[in-house]
Amino acid sequence: MSALLLILLSAVLVCYYAPTIPALNPFLAADHFDSAVGIAVASALTLIVVSPLSYLIEHALLAPRGLEQLRTLVFIIAVMAVAQLAGVAMRLSKRWMPVPTAFLLLMTSNSAVLGVAFLDTTRARTFSDSLLLGLGTGLAFALLLLMFTALQQRLRYANIPVMFRDTPAALVTVGLMALACMGFTGLIRE
Amino acid sequence: MILALLVTAALTALLAATLLLPAQLSAAGEARLIERIDALLPQTQCGRCTFAGCKPYATALARGEADINQCPPGGPSTMIALAALLKRDARPVDPKFGVVPEVATVAWIDEPACIGCAKCIQVCPVDAIVGASKFMHTVIAAQCTGCELCIPPCPVDCIEMRPAAARA
Amino acid sequence: MLLHSHVRGGLQLVGHKRRSAASVRIAAAPAEVILALDQHTGLPAIALVKPGDAVAMGQPIAQPQSDISAWVHSPISGRVVAIEPRPAAHHRGELAPSIVIANDGEDRRHPANAPVDFASMDPLELCEHIARGGIVGLGGATFPTAAKLLQARACAHIHLILNGVECEPWISCDDLLMRERAHDVILGAHILCRSLGAAKCTIAIESDMPEARSAVRAALASDTASNIEVASVPSIYPAGGERQLITTLTGQEVPADGLPSDIGVVCQNVGTAAAIARWIRDGEPLIRRIVTLTGSGVREPVNVEVRIGTPLAQLIEDAGGYQQPIAELIMGGSMMGKTLPHDGVPVTKGTNCVIAATAADFHERGTEMPCIRCGNCAEACPASLLPQQLHWYALGKDLDALESHGLLDCIECGCCDYVCPSQIPLTQRFRDAKPALLETVDSRTRANDARLRFESREQRLTRLEAERRAKLDEKRKAFKDAR
Numbered sequence: 001m002s003a004l005l006l007i008l009l010s011a012v013l014v015c016y017y018a019p020t021i022p023a024l025n026p027f028l029a030a031d032h033f034d035s036a037v038g039i040a041v042a043s044a045l046t047l048i049v050v051s052p053l054s055y056l057i058e059h060a061l062l063a064p065r066g067l068e069q070l071r072t073l074v075f076i077i078a079v080m081a082v083a084q085l086a087g088v089a090m091r092l093s094k095r096w097m098p099v100p101t102a103f104l105l106l107m108t109s110n111s112a113v114l115g116v117a118f119l120d121t122t123r124a125r126t127f128s129d130s131l132l133l134g135l136g137t138g139l140a141f142a143l144l145l146l147m148f149t150a151l152q153q154r155l156r157y158a159n160i161p162v163m164f165r166d167t168p169a170a171l172v173t174v175g176l177m178a179l180a181c182m183g184f185t186g187l188i189r190e
Numbered sequence: 191m192i193l194a195l196l197v198t199a200a201l202t203a204l205l206a207a208t209l210l211l212p213a214q215l216s217a218a219g220e221a222r223l224i225e226r227i228d229a230l231l232p233q234t235q236c237g238r239c240t241f242a243g244c245k246p247y248a249t250a251l252a253r254g255e256a257d258i259n260q261c262p263p264g265g266p267s268t269m270i271a272l273a274a275l276l277k278r279d280a281r282p283v284d285p286k287f288g289v290v291p292e293v294a295t296v297a298w299i300d301e302p303a304c305i306g307c308a309k310c311i312q313v314c315p316v317d318a319i320v321g322a323s324k325f326m327h328t329v330i331a332a333q334c335t336g337c338e339l340c341i342p343p344c345p346v347d348c349i350e351m352r353p354a355a356a357r358a
Numbered sequence: 359m360l361l362h363s364h365v366r367g368g369l370q371l372v373g374h375k376r377r378s379a380a381s382v383r384i385a386a387a388p389a390e391v392i393l394a395l396d397q398h399t400g401l402p403a404i405a406l407v408k409p410g411d412a413v414a415m416g417q418p419i420a421q422p423q424s425d426i427s428a429w430v431h432s433p434i435s436g437r438v439v440a441i442e443p444r445p446a447a448h449h450r451g452e453l454a455p456s457i458v459i460a461n462d463g464e465d466r467r468h469p470a471n472a473p474v475d476f477a478s479m480d481p482l483e484l485c486e487h488i489a490r491g492g493i494v495g496l497g498g499a500t501f502p503t504a505a506k507l508l509q510a511r512a513c514a515h516i517h518l519i520l521n522g523v524e525c526e527p528w529i530s531c532d533d534l535l536m537r538e539r540a541h542d543v544i545l546g547a548h549i550l551c552r553s554l555g556a557a558k559c560t561i562a563i564e565s566d567m568p569e570a571r572s573a574v575r576a577a578l579a580s581d582t583a584s585n586i587e588v589a590s591v592p593s594i595y596p597a598g599g600e601r602q603l604i605t606t607l608t609g610q611e612v613p614a615d616g617l618p619s620d621i622g623v624v625c626q627n628v629g630t631a632a633a634i635a636r637w638i639r640d641g642e643p644l645i646r647r648i649v650t651l652t653g654s655g656v657r658e659p660v661n662v663e664v665r666i667g668t669p670l671a672q673l674i675e676d677a678g679g680y681q682q683p684i685a686e687l688i689m690g691g692s693m694m695g696k697t698l699p700h701d702g703v704p705v706t707k708g709t710n711c712v713i714a715a716t717a718a719d720f721h722e723r724g725t726e727m728p729c730i731r732c733g734n735c736a737e738a739c740p741a742s743l744l745p746q747q748l749h750w751y752a753l754g755k756d757l758d759a760l761e762s763h764g765l766l767d768c769i770e771c772g773c774c775d776y777v778c779p780s781q782i783p784l785t786q787r788f789r790d791a792k793p794a795l796l797e798t799v800d801s802r803t804r805a806n807d808a809r810l811r812f813e814s815r816e817q818r819l820t821r822l823e824a825e826r827r828a829k830l831d832e833k834r835k836a837f838k839d840a841r
Contacts, residue, residue: 077204232801234808244809316812317815333811
């Protein structure tokens with residue numbers, strides 16, 4: 001019994017701990033608008049590439065051979081590869097700023113990236129579906145990231161109580177933004 | 191089962207291959223970064239950072255060959271700006287590179303004592319000393335950056351640093 | 359004349375100007391005048407006289423130190439008593455080097471000051487003559503007029519605007535000037551047009567000054583030249599701010615890092631124009647000006663023509679003295695005026711108004727509360743800034759953000775202060791934050807200059823080195839050939 005409680009407690013703490021590491025949370029890593037633009041573009045690129053790629057992997061590689069149980073592992077590897085390529089593409093551009101620490105980890109653990117890969121398997125019926133899904137998710141994520149950074153900049157000098165500074169305020173902001181976005185559900189009947 | 195393992199191995203190999211890709215900035219990106227860093231430096235051109243001027247220091251910073259706390263004339267504000275740009279941790283300016291000046295100072299030549307040897311003119315990195323051999327030397331205070339490079343070469347020790355006048 | 363654009367932001371304020379609408383009174387010359395050497399923008403003037411010298415009325419007693427500086431003339435005839443630090447109004451009672459002159463009561467004029475015929479003068483000479491009259495901007499900024507004219511002359515097609523938009527509450531000196539001395543203002547307009555080569559002149563008058571408008575129109579009716587027109591501007595504070603007025607009249611914005619002459623406009627106060635007219639037509643330099651003396655603390659609010667350097671205490675005494683104990687003594691208007699610690703300061707060229715305010719005249723300011731992000735300040739700002747953001751960045755001392763949000767464009771009008779429900783002293787915050795920002799901008803300019811000089815020095819040294827090597831190579835070659 002005590003072992004189960006311990007597992008429950010550690011899961012709760014770990015769950016709360018994970019978002020606070022900037023390397024794992026793209027929202028916290030973007031402290032300045034300029035570096036946020038860099039992360040937004042890189043994330044958008046990653047999303048746009050991952051979506052059709054995961055569709056192809058699923059339908060050309062995994063499904064015909066009945067390897068669905070490998071899906072998680074394969075998708076993660078694919079996402080890491082694409083993230084690395086996105087990082088290289090950003091470095092080659094003239095405007096790139098020095099890379100934030102653990103950039104690769106940032107891109108990979110971004111749940112939107114992995115999420116869109118899995119979403120493809122349920123939502124996308126054709127290849128063009130997956131392309132548009134990737135494009136839409138990429139642009140949406142970039143927009144949300146930039147909006148969030150702008151909000152953070154506005155609140156930077158606000159008199160937030162010590163207990164709520166940094167992560168709690170960021171999570172509240174993200175939660176409110178999510179609520180606002182949920183207002184769009186039901187706009188398009190599927 | 192074997193096929194599953196083979197697919198996984200192939201994809202892992204692909205990932206490893208991408209990890210071998212160049213991690214450096216392109217030449218144009220690096221030049222732009224050096225410019226950005228140079229814009230944050232105070233342009234004193236004093237050489238206290240052990241580089242021959244602010245641009246060489248900026249180049250070394252861009253390539254990761256120097257640390258951000260090597261600039262005493264820039265002081266803590268420059269170091270913080272560099273830390274923000276280069277995503278490194280902020281730390282105090284290392285005293286082994288020099289003391290952070292409290293007030294801005296400019297060089298001043300005691301004209302009666304000057305012998306006109308022109309040694310200070312040759313070393314001034316921004317040509318702020320006017321004069322010629324056997325003629326009076328004087329420092330254009332508005333152009334002096336306070337680098338103190340003119341003080342060691344003077345054979346009669348007639349140059350001293352004075353607080354800079356408040357700019358109108 | 360149709361206005362090109364409406365006034366942005368701003369406030370409708372109660373004017374309190376009708377109280378001081380009586381005719382301009384000429385004040386008696388004081389027993390002693392105190393003339394600060396730095397009562398104009400730019401470098402202080404350098405004294406030409408020493409204690410014990412006899413001076414005549416209108417005699418130059420201090421000369422300009424640089425291009426942006428001004429002559430100072432004695433407003434009375436008498437003897438120089440001392441040149442020493444004295445309390446100055448524009449330093450809020452702090453000491454400033456001043457020339458003190460005792461009056462001998464004769465008002466002897468300086469013989470060298472003679473009227474000139476401006477119509478036949480070369481425009482450049484006319485500008486320099488205006489400088490010798492000690493003329494500075496009488497709207498409050500006290501910028502040496504000749505420096506402004508000389509700088510603006512380089513542009514072709516200048517549009518001259520005479521600023522009669524006295525938008526700040528309590529001040530009515532320009533109103534009375536236009537009502538009673540409209541001819542001086544028109545003559546000043548002609549002189550300025552000649553010195554600038556301006557083809558067009560607009561006299562802007564606030565819409566709630568109908569008497570001034572009809573007086574100026576009447577004076578224009580008898581004027582032969584037809585290049586002057588009158589424009590009526592809505593009575594919104596601060597429509598009379600130079601940049602705001604230019605945008606309202608011409609529709610163009612003065613660039614943030616530039617001057618009005620960059621878009622071909624020169625703006626002068628009507629008082630400045632009248633002072634120029636007096637100097638050119640009568641040979642009298644800037645030695646007196648109209649000052650509004652108002653507030654519930656004086657017996658009779660009035661506009662007085664007073665000699666520069668008259669002690670405020672004497673001015674108030676002559677006007678009947680204090681009626682009640684006053685809560686505040688303000689030099690300037692209620693929005694941008696400076697509180698004086700005592701009345702032992704003299705009138706300067708920039709004194710347009712003195713308010714002897716009792717507690718009933720002004721609202722008590724409440725204690726400062728946290729910003730509630732209501733946005734009233736942004737609606738009221740006439741310079742289209744975001745005072746709320748500037749407030750946060752000023753608190754956080756974020757100089758880059760302050761610069762990009764335009765702190766240096768703040769005209770310190772006080773509109774945001776006035777509307778803030780949390781009673782935050784925004785104008786004072788911005789005033790305090792500006793020096794640090796100016797220092798940063800200044801050091802960046804200096805660093806850029808140092809970089810350029812360093813790079814050109816490097817190029818010169820490389821070139822010299824290359825030349826030296828080339829010469830040595832030639833010598834070696836010649837030596838080899840000779841062998």
